[in-house]
Amino acid sequence: MEYPSKLVEQAVEEISRLPGIGKKTALRLALHLLKQPESQTAALSESLKDLREQIKYCQTCHIIADTEDCTCQTPSRDTTVICVVEDTPDVLAIRNTGQYNGLFHVLGGRISPMDGIGPDQVKIDSLIARVKQSGSEVKEVILALSSTMEGDTTAFYITKMLKETGVKVSTIARGIPVGGELEYTDELTLGRSIATRTLFSAD
Amino acid sequence: MEYPSKLVEQAVEEISRLPGIGKKTALRLALHLLKQPESQTAALSESLKDLREQIKYCQTCHIIADTEDCTCQTPSRDTTVICVVEDTPDVLAIRNTGQYNGLFHVLGGRISPMDGIGPDQVKIDSLIARVKQSGSEVKEVILALSSTMEGDTTAFYITKMLKETGVKVSTIARGIPVGGELEYTDELTLGRSIATRTLFSAD
Numbered sequence: 001m002e003y004p005s006k007l008v009e010q011a012v013e014e015i016s017r018l019p020g021i022g023k024k025t026a027l028r029l030a031l032h033l034l035k036q037p038e039s040q041t042a043a044l045s046e047s048l049k050d051l052r053e054q055i056k057y058c059q060t061c062h063i064i065a066d067t068e069d070c071t072c073q074t075p076s077r078d079t080t081v082i083c084v085v086e087d088t089p090d091v092l093a094i095r096n097t098g099q100y101n102g103l104f105h106v107l108g109g110r111i112s113p114m115d116g117i118g119p120d121q122v123k124i125d126s127l128i129a130r131v132k133q134s135g136s137e138v139k140e141v142i143l144a145l146s147s148t149m150e151g152d153t154t155a156f157y158i159t160k161m162l163k164e165t166g167v168k169v170s171t172i173a174r175g176i177p178v179g180g181e182l183e184y185t186d187e188l189t190l191g192r193s194i195a196t197r198t199l200f201s202a203d
Numbered sequence: 204m205e206y207p208s209k210l211v212e213q214a215v216e217e218i219s220r221l222p223g224i225g226k227k228t229a230l231r232l233a234l235h236l237l238k239q240p241e242s243q244t245a246a247l248s249e250s251l252k253d254l255r256e257q258i259k260y261c262q263t264c265h266i267i268a269d270t271e272d273c274t275c276q277t278p279s280r281d282t283t284v285i286c287v288v289e290d291t292p293d294v295l296a297i298r299n300t301g302q303y304n305g306l307f308h309v310l311g312g313r314i315s316p317m318d319g320i321g322p323d324q325v326k327i328d329s330l331i332a333r334v335k336q337s338g339s340e341v342k343e344v345i346l347a348l349s350s351t352m353e354g355d356t357t358a359f360y361i362t363k364m365l366k367e368t369g370v371k372v373s374t375i376a377r378g379i380p381v382g383g384e385l386e387y388t389d390e391l392t393l394g395r396s397i398a399t400r401t402l403f404s405a406d
Contacts, residue, residue, distance in 0.1 A: 002298055004267040004291055011254040014247040018232050029221050031291060033255060034267065041255035044217040045248045051214040052236060052244035064207040064237065088207055088234055095205055 003027075060130065062106040062123050064088050078102040080139040084127060084158065086110050086146060094144060102142075105130065111157055112150040119157055127158065131165050140168040147174055173198075206230075263333065265309040265326050267291050281305040283342040287330060287361065289313050289349060297347060305345075308333065313348060313357040322360055330361065334368050343371040350377055376401075 003009040008030055015026035033041045057063065058070035081102035085091055091104050107122040119125075131138050141162060145151035159169050175193035176185050185193075206212035211233055218229035236244045260266065261273035284305035288294055294307050310325040322328075334341050344365060348354035362372045378396035379388050388396075 002295060004273075004295065005258065005269045007250075007254045007258050007269060008267060011250045014243075014250040017243060017247070019235055020228070020231075025223070027292070027295075028223075030254060031267075032222050033251065034258060038255050040217075040220060041251055044220070045252040045255075047210075047214045047217040048236065048244055048251075049248040051210045051233060052241050052248075055208065055210050055237060064211060064234075066208045066210060070207075089230070092205060092207065092230075 061104050062108060062126070063091055063104055072103050076101075079134075079137055081142060082127070082130070082138055082140075083142045083144050085144050086151070086154075090144060103138075107154070110145060110150045110154040112153075122154070124154075124158055124161060128161050128165070131162060131167050138167055140170060143169065143171040145171075264307050265311060265329070266294055266307055275306050279304075282337075282340055284345060285330070285333070285341055285343075286345045286347050288347050289354070289357075293347060306341075310357070313351075313353045314360055315353040315356075325357070327357075327361055327364060331364050331368070334365060334370050341370055343373060346372065346374040348374075 003012065008027070011030045011033075012023055012026040015021060015029055016023050021029075033044075056065055056067060058065045058072055061070065061072040063070050063072065078101050082105050083094060083100060083102055084105045084107060085094065086107050086109060088106060091106060094100050094104075105123070105127050107124065107127075109117055109122045111117060111119055111122060127141075131141065141158070143155045143158060145155050155171060162169055173196065174189065175196065176182070176189065182190065206215065211230070214233045214236075215226055215229040218224060218232055219226050224232075236247075259268055259270060261268045261275055264273065264275040266273050266275065281304050285308050286297060286303060286305055287308045287310060288297065289310050289312060291309060294309060297303050297307075308326070308330050310327065310330075312320055312325045314320060314322055314325060330344075334344065344361070346358045346361060348358050358374060365372055376399065377392065378399065379385070379392065385393065
């Protein structure tokens with residue numbers, strides 16, 4: 001593509017590094033910014049810089065936070081249960097369900113030997129330490145990991161490492177999504193949903 | 204939506220002002236940046252700032268350019284014809300066809316009384332002045348405007364204003380797109396393509 005200016009080319013180059021944004025969209029965005037007040041671009045540029053430079057991660061649960069002590073310290077939270085997730089968006093998704101009021105622990109990834117990511121690259125050690133340090137306050141660790149080979153590997157590893165602490169380890173249910181129809185559900189999910197069926201009460 | 208941090212919220216706010224990007228996509232982009240090296244975000248932030256602050260528009264043809272004298276001054280261009288377009292992307296689109304080697308004139312919009320945009324808000328005066336100043340070097344003005352009410356209004360106005368200069372005014376052909384099938388072409392386009400039919404030679 002031919003660009004009208006070096007500055008536009010540079011901006012397109014940088015914008016199109018973002019996931020899901022190609023050169024054409026990047027050009028459209030850059031030209032759009034040029035038509036808006038200068039203050040808008042300044043605010044965007046500044047907010048990105050601040051985001052990357054000033055962001056902190058909670059030292060306990062590794063959630064993105066403004067300070068190093070995040071909401072995991074809020075007294076209203078149920079401190080007897082820790083939900084282990086792979087990344088920050090998962091925390092938001094689970095919070096948005098309104099079904100969970102416990103603590104979180106963000107691994108920052110999952111064990112994936114294929115990509116050279118071992119147990120040391122994700123925050124498993126700090127999870128184990130956290131459970132141990134809590135004395136016996138933490139009663140349960142819920143694994144909310146993705147239902148993939150890597151997610152399962154991570155789950156097995158964590159379970160093994162937590163064994164000596166005696167804490168209860170559970171995993172979120174895998175099964176048919178709410179609203180899902182049997183005939184369109186894939187065999188693996190259906191098989192698993194039968195194997196892990198739960199008692200049903202009509203009361 | 205609940206955000207893990209004020210910084211993330213601010214970034215999402217700014218990113219989602221861009222056209223076609225909602226809050227969810229903005230959040231995904233912000234969290235993506237947090238996983239990349241800090242230098243990437245710095246480069247993005249910087250390039251946007253530079254783009255908006257340093258960009259220039261050619262004083263003659265109003266194309267986005269790095270300097271105030273743009274490629275419209277290149278001697279290899281055909282200086283007897285000016286193609287009038289609404290905006291910079293149109294210039295790129297026409298350049299990419301490889302079918303045109305003349306000059307450009309970017310109006311920066313089109314006359315639209317509904318939106319309160321009159322002839323003074325677009326660069327029509329400077330087009331007229333440009334044609335007049337060229338002596339009789341400019342022989343033809345090609346109007347490459349969008350095929351809408353506003354585009355047509357702008358075309359009529361420019362044609363009227365150029366009348367006294369005696370320059371030839373043409374408009375790009377409206378008709379069936381290359382590869383288009385008759386039965387799927389809308390009636391207006393088809394009607395116009397018949398009215399403005401061109402001589403066909405089998406030589």
